[in-house]
Amino acid sequence: MANLNIDSVKARTFDAIVVGSGISGGWAAKELTEKGLKTLVLERGRDVKHNRDYPTTNKMPYEFEHRGQVPLEIREKEPVVSRCYAFREDAMHFFTRDSEHPYVQEKPFDWIRGYQVGGKSLLWARQTQRWSDFDFDGPARDGFAVDWPIRYKDLAPWYSHVEKFAGISGNSDGLAELPDGEFLPPYPLNSVENYFRQQLKTHYGNRHVISARCAHLSKPNQIHFDQGRGQCQNRTLCQRGCPFGGYFSSNSSTLPWAERTGNLTLRPFSVVESVIYDEKAGKATGVRVVDTNTKEVIEYYARIIFVNASALHTNHILLNSTSARFPNGLGNDSGVLGKYVGFHNYRARISAEYDGLLQYATAGRNPSDGGYIPRFRNLHKQETDFLRGYAAGFGARRYQVEDRSGFGEDLKQQLLNPTWSNWNVGSHMMGETIPKEGNFVGLDKDQKDAWGVPLLRINIGYDDNDEKMIKDYLEQMTEMFTKAGFTNIRATDSKQAPGLDIHEMGGVRMGHDPKTSLLNKYNQLHACQNVFVTDGACMTSTSTQNPSLTYMALTARAVDHAVSEMKKGNL
Secondary structure, three states: OHHHHHHHHHHOEEEEEEEOOOHHHHHHHHHHHHOOOOEEEEOOOEOOOOOOOOOOOOOOHHHOOOOOOOOHHHHHHOOOHHHOOOOOOOOHHHOOOOOOOOOEEOOOOOOOOOOEOOHHHHOOOOEOOOOOHHHHOHHHHHOOOOOOOOOHHHHHHHHHHHHHHHOEEOOOOOEOOEOOOOEEOOOOOOHHHHHHHHHHHHHOOOOOOEEOOEOEOOOOOHHHHHOOOOOOOOOOOHHHOOOOOOEOOHHHHHHHHHHHOOOEEEEOOEEEEEEEEEOOOOEEEEEEEEEOOOOOEEEEEEEEEEEOOOHHHHHHHHHOOOOOOOOOOOOOOOOOOOEEEEOEEOOEEEEEEEOOOOOOOOOOOOOOOOEEEOOOOOOOOOOOOOOOOEEEEEEEEOOEEOOOOOOHHHHHHHHHOOEEOOEEEEEEEEEEOOOEOOOEEEEEEEEEOOOOOEEEEEEOOOOHHHHHHHHHHHHHHHHHHHHOOOEEEEEEEOOOOOOOOOOOEEEOOEOOOOOOOOEOOOOEEOOEEEEEOOOHHHOOOOOOOOOHHHHHHHHHHHHHHHHHHHHOOOO
């Protein structure tokens, strides 16, 4: 029996464990296995194989029972996830249902999740911008949160590393606030998007519209063909899973690459309940897993552990990883675990019309979704009554209009000969929120999920800084639209709850000081250095840029450090 036990432990022992298979977990798996480490990737959801498990990817509109709409019965049963723009009949099988995976909202919070291999990398909007020193310097300069322990120069080579492999389309725009990267050809602005770019340059000088940078293979390089991926076909059906591998996802890129090394073991249906801490060794030795189907509790062991379960789940796991040494959660000597959570403010939108350039119309589809306006507020100096700033999307398009009045031959001719609308232009805000101690997550003391894990309690809300930023965005965009000659300008505040941005960050933040942060400059827990966190939970502040590219770069950098330290015998 003793030998059987030894064999069982040996079979459950790896060089590295990665919790989560989304964007950052996939990158951890790729980097670890490439460096020769036998790596176990644990995913709480089902397996999804590239192409094999994209059931709607080639369906025509008429093949959907409800023509793409979500039935009322489902919307009423799943009120949170139904608010997500991508939760439609063609992709709702990739979303987690509220009713099956409850959580406690102390304040309204729309937690959008994707429990499957690949996670939300199958569903993300694929916008990819580097951070700059305006972002990494922000907390120290403005006096909120804590100072980032890294700067742009620390991450720049790792941005390049992941961009070349993932495939990022974009222009070299020469903007200090939005560093250039390793780009594939950009998706060009259309005539009115370009017109607005010129208007901003004329009237402001320091405000820009650029082609949105996105993780699409506009023109693949050999490294992308080597992954088995092909050129983006501009279908804009990405949320279904792309049969061409035209956009970056764990499923089409990093996980298959890791699998080819022969060093990957992937285990779906595995809820990670906690990280196991060895009091005598003074380090983590593995993770405790609950099989989602059988409810069996299994322990897996490794020298290093990457917790990449997505921002709030990573907080959830570490909070639940208690021991005599860490009674309030793994590595939580500072008491800030679960606190200082931030997100992106997407509440404000503005739309208008333009009756110029009517000799042009829109044809085809742009997977980058048009233009991007980098942050221009409070860059070089504090110029507003709120801290930090916002970026914005910008797009313009025309629609064919059918006259459905009348009947008979007249109606037939009208339907056969549609006219074009004026240009419709629109923008949405992406505002940086200030991480605050009062924005936190914690464990419920009484309620547990189906696998015996305490439910997560979420207490996250807007503040006065957010309200002032919304007001400024709407005022500035109205002014810019007016100067550009746009008409019928309509400014709106959706009042949506936090979370619908799907950019929650923090709770396990990086920092110099173990008294005020959880992670060091290499994403190691200060108090348990063989545990790494490189997903959204690690973020000290939120910036205005989409965060996924930064998660990828942080992950690759952290793995490089971890393996180096292992070889030195320090881990």
